[in-house]
Amino acid sequence: MTILIAHLGPAGTYAEDAAIACRAWLESTSGLSSELRPYSSIPKTLRATESGETQLSVVPVENSIEGSVTTTLDTLWQMNSLQIQRAIVLPIDHALISRAPDLASLQTVYAHPQALAQCQGWLERMLPEVRLIPASSNAEALHKLEQEPQSGAIASRRAAKLYNLPVLSYPINDYPDNCTRFWVLGVTPSPGGTHTSLAFSVPANIPGALVTPLQVFATRNLNLSRIESRPSKRSLGDYVFFIDIEASADDPTVQQALQELTQHTETLKLLGSYSIAKVTC
Known part of the structure; x- marks a missing residue:
């Protein structure tokens, strides 16, 4: 059996790097062969697995510099079938790639908005007059260079x-310890591990609506490594909350917390319980 792994394409993206790490993990633990499948957006990547077109999706969820990848969170909130199988932390070292002879010859730089933000300081210092144009992915930005010899793109050295x-x-990223956390998602139940992720909405936007659910974890001495809000898209001031717990959902204390949490939330989604792997380059 060949496992199909969806990721943001085209070839050369950091998401593909994470998918390659996912493939190595999959083959070492299960012996199954796998094949990478690129998609043009994060929602299409996730829907490919939701629909059964692929067995796994690898998507970015959080960058150490720019924070959460909101497209991933918003899309997952709209879904019900995907579960996190594993998290992969990938070092991100950006390169400026171009056929131009030097920096002074550049007129335009293309990159994914996250990459532009992660290199903002360097770009302001070294290329203050250059036009910065967002692209759907860093690898997609590289295709612009064939027709535009005075343009550059931000991507990895592997992509170059x-x-x-x-x-x-x-490297041109502003911080040397730049890294991105990716989630590996599938329709099978999550395997359990060191972390659990969930999302919930509250019944009403009233005082204490958030603090009450959080006390469910605090009273049980469960550490939350991340908490974040996203607009619910229903009305102004209405939010969805995403939380990471440093414990497995199999832990009886976590199970008790989740049971009590249902009493204080409108919708509760357990996104999965998983382990985290750090990729070294």
């Missing part, structure tokens, strides 16, 4: 090698 393009400068 893959497309046989020169690297003008590396």
Whole structure:
């Protein structure tokens, strides 16, 4: 059996790097072969697995510099069948890639909005007059360079090698410890592990609506490593909350907390319980 793994494409994205790490983990633990399938957006990547077109999806969920990837969170809230199987933390080291002879020749730089934000300081110092144009992915930005010799793109050195393009400068990210956490999702039940992620909405926007659910964890001494709100899309001031717990959902204390949490939430979604793997480059 060949496991199909969906990721944001085209070839050369950091999401593909994470998918390659996922493939190595899958083959080492199960012996199953796998094949990567690129998609043009994060929602399409997730829907491919939800529909059964692929067995797994690898999507970014949080960057250490720019915070959460809101498209991932918003799309998962709309779904009911996907469960987190594993988290992968990938180091992110950006390169400026171009056929231009030097930095002074550049007029435009293309990149995914997250990459532009992660290199904002460097771009302001080194290329203050250059036009910055968002792209759907860093690898997609590289395709602009064929027709635009005075343009550059931000991507990984692996992507530059893959497309046989020169690297003008590396690394250009503002912080050396830049990394992104990816989730591996599938329709099978999550395996359990060191962390549990969930999302919930509250019945009404009233004082104490959030603090009451949070006390469910505090009274049981359960540590929350992340809490974040996203607009519910229903009305202004109405939010959905995403939480990461540093414990497995199999833990009896977590199970008790989740049971009590149902009394204080309108909708509660357990996104999965999983372990985290750190990729070293």
